[in-house]
Amino acid sequence: MHTPRRSIVFLASASAALSFSVSLAAQAISFDQWADNLASVKVRNDPEQATLKQYFNGKEQDGLDRKLTPNSIVQRARDVAAAKKALAQLDKMNLQSLSVQQRASAATIRWNLQNQIDSYPYADYNFVFNQFGGLHVQLVNFLSQAHPIRNQRDVDNYLVRLQAVAGKIDTGILQARGLGARGILMPTFLTQSAIGQLDRFLEGGAESNVLVVSLKQRMANVKELTPEAQQQAAASAEAIVRQSVMPSYQRVRTLLQEQLPQTSNDAGLWRLPNGDKAYALLLRQMTSSSYTPEQVHQIGLREVARIEKEMDGLLVSQGYTEGSIKERMAKLEKDVQPKEADPRPALLARYEEVLRDAEQRSRELFDITPKAPVVVKREPPFTEKTAAAHYTGPANDGTRPGIFWAPMPGPVFRIVGLRTLTYHEGVPGHHFQIALQQENSKQPRYRRDRVFPVGSAYGEGWALYAEQLAVENHWYDGDVVGHLGQLDAELFRARRLVVDTGLHAMKWTRQQGIDYGIPAVEVERYVAMPGQACAYKIGMLRILELRARAQHALGERFSLKAFHNTVLETGNVPLPVLEQVVDEWIAAQKKS
Known part of the structure; x- marks a missing residue:
């Protein structure tokens, strides 16, 4: 996963919003100018994000680099008022004459603003x-x-x-x-x-x-x-x-x-007033889909059954015949554990080796790759016991590379899934997705820097799709254990659909989530971040659907590299917006 910021956060104050108030009826300002101004106000009121993105220059940026983002309830109310005002302005615009990417920008901004407004009644549930x-x-x-x-x-x-x-x-x-x-x-x-x-x-x-x-x-x-x-x-x-x-x-x-x-140990949002509505909203935001919790639960059950069947055959081929899939994978992980007293330095070196190899292999699948480098670092001890592996994007000024943060608290270390984790967080996963978006000069600054977040479905869906690309292109040939690691990672994401919806909509307990095959620290993450864990599998399935649609429509004219360019150059958008862009790309390819 990449370090998340919830889509419900919108930090432009109502008073600051006045600075870009315009007479839209007279179209005194273009859409691009309006969106740029809106984004600047948003980042200006979020100094921590301004620092992360180095969004401004000179004294203005320096002034923001000395501040922390305000977190008062009054500020929260101002943010929502500003979102309502901006949405009303957008509604008055004539967007029909805009380009494909401008329409995608408008739809992405609308999604963000509407989510901010819809989430306001449930903001207190973000502990x-x-x-x-x-x-x-x-x-x-x-x-x-x-x-x-x-x-x-x-x-x-x-x-x-x-x-x-x-x-x-x-x-x-x-x-x-x-x-x-x-x-x-909190529970x-x-x-x-x-x-x-x-x-x-x-x-x-x-x-x-x-x-x-x-x-x-x-x-x-x-x-x-x-x-x-x-x-x-x-x-x-x-x-x-x-x-x-x-x-x-x-x-x-x-x-x-x-x-x-x-x-109490009651885990899900169902325990809070209107918790069912809050969860349905978060699930919709995180997956950018219209699926109900029950539908997501059923998708998860189907995917779990499919993946476990494939894993069973591979495990049997390696001599692991007794016990459940979970038990046999635990035995395999135990059997391949490193023997060193402290294997962390060697594991970091192995992560780095896999990352560099993935960069070479990716040349066959991508003709656009990031200029920014990516490195692997160990998660700091303060958060290592509770953190998931994650990625942080490179600094725009080149002073910080993309970083894949790998938690290694021990005593058991992640060996079977090491390669797959590297493909997900690094190459061709989050590093390609995030760094390429930041470097895309065809996009406005606010799109490059993801100023208007839209949930996790695009980003996490792409990273899980990147894992699938490794399988499809034979990166695991001769490495059955590594392939089992990939399938286990996909199974993990399918189980998440079942457990996340189980916790928040079906009154599952924490222990039920653990018993279903999810580690305790992960179950606790789903309790703290409802819906986010569902974004991976839902996003991946939608990207695969869009690829299949393009292959069917274009036949021999379909280019995998061109499809990847379209998806990555669009950047982090809601899945319905990505679908619109891909459909317009297909139509353009047919004409040409």
Whole structure:
């Protein structure tokens, strides 16, 4: 998966929205200008995203690099008001004369705005301190991994932001306390997981804290920073972490510990007021489909049966004949575990080797590949026990490559699925999908930088499709264990459809999800992020359907490379928009 931002987040304030208010009846501004202005306001009101994307220049960008994104309830209401205003403006536009990609842009923006409005009544169900992407996790990851450290000014900005962490955390505490008073609490097991994260963050002194250690490590690579400047900055960071940040994280821990006795092990959104409506909405947003929870559940059951049948034959061929698919795969994983006392360095090297090999193999399937490099790094210890493998895109200015983050907490390591995970997160998966979109000069800036998020179906669907490409093109020839790893990964995504819908719509327990074949940490992720895990398989199936449609329509004129160009150059859009673009591409190919 790539690091997600929920499609329900829209950070343009109503007051700022006035800056791009126009007389649409008179068409005093073009669609492109309107969309660019809307995007700029959105990013301007989300300083953390402005930093990630380096969206502006000079003093304006520098000013944003010193701020954290506001997280107040008042701001949330302003965001929704701005979304309603922008949607009303879009509704008044005549879009018939726009180009194919402009229409795709308009449809993507509409999708984002409507989702923001529709999600507002359920915003409180996105638990503030959930263990997967909660405020306490997001802030640490942003500051330690994404805030740039290129020069002295970046260091100064980092320290200013570090000083602001406690205020943002305390705002979150107020919200979580108020929700708890209304009975809106995380399940017991999520609360315990978050407490464990906080314990790991708080253990040791400030000098060993990730917010200090990561700063020291990154400053060491900046030539203009003298040893004295580095020491001074590290000392300032230690003081802020000791006096401000760690006490605020302790306050979060105290709150969650106080709330723990009031929690229950009921897992799904069904337990909350209108939880069924909230889940149906999230499922629709994440998959960008009209499937009901029951339909997604049935798709999952069918796919599980199909994949397990294929895996059974391969497992038997390798001598694994006894037990369920899950039990036999566990035995296979155990049999191929590394023998070293600490295999992590060798595993990182193996990931890197597979990544470089995939780049070579991809030349036969793609004629457009990213300019930005991609590397593999180990997930930081603070989040390693609860994190899934994920990808973060390269910096627009070239100062940061695409990064495939691989958690390796041990003692059992992911060996059977190592190749498939690399294809998914790296090449030709998320790295191709995200880096190529960022580099696509044919698209407006807001499309390149995914300013208007639209759920996970396109991105995660593409990454799972990338896994399938490896099978179709014989990358696993001679490697039955690796092919089993690919099938096991696909089975995992099919089981997700069953478990996610089971948890949130059918009152499954956490244990039922585990018993169905999903690891506990993953089940907890689905509880914290309803619907998101369904995006992978639904997205992959739709991309395969569109490819089959194009092959049928074009026959011998069908080009796989050209199809890939069309999908990747369109970038992250809702699946119905991708379908529209592919259909128009097919029509254009027929004419030519």
